[in-house]
Amino acid sequence: MHLIIPYAASHALVGAPVWDGLQLPNLQTLLNALQRQQAWHDPEPTPFQLPHERLEAQALGWSTETPLPWAAWHQAQQGQASTAPQAWMTPCHWQVGMDQVVMANPDHLHLSDDESQQLLQAMQPFLQEDGLQVTWHSALLWHAQGAMLADLTTASLDRVIGQNVKAWMPDSPAARPLQRLQSEMQMLLYNHPVNDAREARRQHTVNAFWLHGAGTLPATAPTAAPPTNGAVTVSHALRASALHGDLQTWQKAWQQLDATVLADLLQHLKTTGQGTLSLCSEHAAHTYTAKPAAWHQKITRLFNKPSPAAALQALITT
Structure with missing residues (x-):
């Protein structure tokens, strides 16, 4: 199961008290259990496609060097x-x-x-x-x-x-x-x-x-997703409020996501030991997976648990 969340952080909300009062317990648990394996940041010049679109295209087995149909x-x-x-x-x-x-x-x-x-x-x-x-x-x-x-x-x-x-x-x-x-x-x-x-x-x-x-749709099977990712879900629940710069609505939408699709991903992770989460902004994407951690990584994560605020802030500052 691969969950992609566009506008998990947004440059339109920079400068606002974005993280104040934002409670995301399921995201916190997922960040504690998963490891960040991939970080994508837009090169110059900025690509025509957004990071979450390229991630979904890759999951579908498409080349991101061609137009995404x-x-x-x-x-x-x-x-x-x-x-x-x-x-x-x-x-x-x-x-x-x-x-x-x-x-x-x-x-x-x-x-x-x-x-x-x-x-x-x-x-x-x-x-x-x-x-x-x-x-x-x-x-x-x-x-x-x-x-x-x-x-x-x-x-x-x-x-x-x-x-x-x-x-x-x-x-x-x-x-x-x-x-x-x-x-x-x-x-x-x-x-x-x-x-x-x-x-x-x-x-x-x-x-x-x-x-x-x-x-044009690729000639290869258009509905097949790579077996390593399983089912790919893209949640657009944050898009409208991010584009409008509406912080209050964006925060409410995040909390609703945490209680629904993130709860589902967490349950899937507990049941199968597998799961992938991609958090995206307009110019970056960070992907977290359930790959086994080395002993020193486990120790580091035990004493330095990543917070949702830090993970989301990283999408718009690095």
Whole structure:
């Protein structure tokens, strides 16, 4: 059993009293029983994919040197496996400044299903002209498939939120049709009735989209995880509060995680003697496993038990 926790610590919460009152007894017990075997920190320049995404990809047996095809993976899990290149498309708002264009958090749009469907319907002729088959999945998640997406490396949505989009735009010959399509959609959406109504309500308009999770599913068995890791679970319970910088909600979500999935991992460890825990921030990942400790390591851990606060703080300071 391998549990991956994104946003276990977050740079968005640096400076706040993050650890005050945070009681995580099951995490404490796991840290006492497990050993940190691997520490990953983003190199320069920052990769397009987040650490927890690369960990999950490795657990699935994918190469992290190629685009990580999360959209195709999701479709395969729904029984709709395809060898065609696919991607997620998220409608969003770009805040245009004097010298940069920043992506607002799409969650803050509070885009309704009806608004989302109207916008997609208006965009469909242009998308189809570029050979993209786009189907509505949810208000902020549309599924795209087409040759344009082949060999296209896209940045994770969470990498771009609150950032200058220019630094994260694909920059290759394969990306030129996408760049043109972005410009066309900005012009199309400018006077769309949905945006007119949103402006009247003083809400952010939808003036762009972001492609992410692009790629083609590997030919190897897509549902197989390496036997050394067993079942891989990724908990996204901390994501929203971390991206919002909402410390109180983040702490409550952590305590709920401790009482549920971490309790399950601890029980699995007690029953089988096996278990892996990966704690991640936006730029680091530390993995703890149940490998046997040498005698001197046991003595060190006996007198220097790692605390949850220290383990989590290490994700954003080292």
